[in-house]
Amino acid sequence: MLYREAGQFKTDYTKDMAVFPILQDRIGVGVILFIAAVIIPLFGSDFLLQAVMTPFLVFALATIGLNLLTGYTGLLSLGTGAFMGVGAFACYKLTTSFPGVNVIVWIVCSGFFSAAVGVLFGLPSLRIKGFYLAVATLAAQFFLSWCFIRVPWLFNYNVSGAIEVPQRTLFGVPITGPNSAPVTRYLIVLAIVIVMTWLASNLIRGRIGRMWMAVRDMDIAAELIGIRLLNTKLLAFAVSSFYCGVAGAMMVFLWYGGAEAEVFNINQSFTILFMVIIGGLGSLIGSFFGAALIYILPIILRFVPAELGVPLHAATVEHLTFIIVGALIVVFLIVEPHGLARLWQIGKQKLRVWPFPY
C-alpha cells in the first residue's frame, strides 16, 4: 500500500538515472540517515556507539571494498586484512611524522598507500585468475603480515611492536586517542562511510562499474569489446584496497585506539569475505547487511542466552559463532546465492505488489 510507485512518472533522463528513483526509497534513506546521524548519537549509550555501531560501520566499509573487487569485478581476494593493515600502519606513520595535519585527512590519504600496495599485488591478475589469484592475494596477506611484525620502522620502533593512537583534535575536540568521546568518533566514521558509499554507488553505476561487471561476467568477451583488462582489473584492485585501507585506518584510529599486527591476520580477511558472501556478492546494501549479521551475531549470542537464563561460556560462544557462521554461509550459498541483499529485494517486490501475489 505504502510502497507503491504508481503515478511516479519519469519525465527526463536525469530522473531515470537517479540513485533512488522511487519516492518511498528516498524517504526511507532519509529516515535511515536521520536515525544514524541524529537519533543514535543523541540517545544511544556509549556501549552501543563504541562496541556496536562504530565497528559495524568500519566493517561495512571494508566489506564494500572487498565487494567492489570480488562482487563486481569477480576477482577473489583473501588479502583484505593485510590491505586494512596497510591503511592503519600508513595512517600511523603519517600522523606521527606530520602531526600538524588533521588526522581525518591522513585517514583518507592512507587509503592511497593501501591502493598502491593493492595494485602491486593485483599485477599478476592479468595472467592468473580464479583460485590461482586467490593464492596470489594470500601471498600479499602473509607477506604484509610479516612486514607488520618484522619492519620496526612501521611502528616507530615501539618496544611492544604495537601502534598506539596519539591524541588528535578537530576544532579543539579530541577525535582520536583515549580522551575522545565515542559520539565524536562514531560521527566521523559515519560521515566517512556515507561519503564513500555514495562515491562507490556512483562509481559502479557508471562506466567504470560497467567495465568491472563485464570483466566479472566474462573477461575474454570484455576484452573483445575493447575493455583493457589489465587497467580495469588494476583499477578494481586500487579502489578496493583504497576502501579497505581507509576502513583499516578507521578501525585502529577510531575504534580500537591501538593495534598489533595480529589484528590484520588472515582471519580478518576471511571475516570480511564472509560478510561479502552473506550480504550478497555485487551489492552495496548487501555489504551493510553482511557486516551487521556477522559482526552482531556474536554479540547477540553473548547477551541473549544470558538474558534468558542460560549463560554461555565465552569460549562456547566463540565456537557456536564459528559453527553458525559456517553453516550460514553454506545455507546462503544453497538457498540464496545472492545473499541478504536479494532477500531485501524480494521483500521490496512483495511489498510493492501487496496485497496481491503478483
Add this chain to the structure above:
Amino acid sequence: MDILYKIFIDPFVQMGMAPDLLVQTLWDGLVAGVLYALIALGFVLIFKASGVFNFAQGIMVVFAALTLVGLHEKGVPAYVALAMTVAVMFALAVGVERLMLRPLVNQPDIILFMATFGLTYFLIGLGELVFGGNPKVMIASELGLPKGTIDINMLGGFVSLQKIDIAATVIASAMVASLAVFFQKTRVGRALRAVADSHKAALSVGISLEQIWVIVWFAAGVVALATGIMWGARSEVSFALQIIALKALPVLILGGFTSIPGAIVGGLIIGIGEKLGEFYWGPLLGSGIESWLAYFIALLFLLYRPQGLFGEKIIERI
C-alpha cells in the same frame, strides 16, 4: 656489493663449509614437503573428482587428528579410536555430499569454493566445541609409531633423523602409490576421472555422482587423518595447525590442481625451498620468511606457467 655477496655467494659458501647442516636442512625440508604434499593430495583428490576446490582440507586434517586424540582422551583404546575416527570421516563425507554438494550441483566453481569456506568454519567450531580448544599430544606411541631419533655420522658432523619422519615418508609414499593405482587401474578410479572431466557427461553414462563424491571425500578424509597423525606426532594437535593447510595452496599451484605427481613434486619443492630459504637467506631479512616464501615461489612460477607444473593447459573460448 656487500649485499650482493650476502645474497648470491655467502649462503653457498656456508653450504660448502658445513655439508652436514645442508643435509640436515634438506632432510627437514623433505619431511615438511612430504606433509605438505599429503595435504595437497587431499585437495587434488577432491578437485579431480568433483571440481571442488576444497579449502577445508587443512581443517579436515586437524579435525581428524583432534577426533582421534579426543576419543582417546575419553578412554577409548587407540586402535578403536582410529577406527571410530575413520567412521567419523566417512560420516563427514556423507554429510558433506548430502547437505552441501548435492544442493549446489552445477553451480559455478567459485560458489563451491566459498561453500568449503563455510565448511571450514563449521568444522573449526564443531571440533573446538566437542573436544576443547587447547592443544593436545598425539597418541603416536599408542598407535605403534616409532619414537626417537637416529643420528648418522656423516660429512664431518651428525645428521639427526626423527624416526617418525622416516615413517611419515614411507607411509606417504605408500599412500601416493596406492592412490595412483586406484585412479589409473580400477573401475571406480576411471569413474572418478570421468566425473572430473564433466559432471553431465559422467551422469549420462550412468555414473552415480553421489557415490563418487562420497568416495572421494572419504578418501580425502582418510588422507587427512594420516596427515594429521604424522603432523600431530611432530608437534601437537591444535587448530594452529590450520596454517599448514594454507601452505598446501602454493604446493597445489606449483603442481597443478589435477595432478597427483604434481602435488608430490610441488610439495617437495616448496618444503625444501622453504627450509633452505629460511636457513640460508632468512637471516638477511630478519628471519620468519618461511611464512610467505612458499607463496612467492609459487607466484613467480605462476607468472611463467599459469597452469602449474603438471596442470592441464587452460584453454579459454567464448
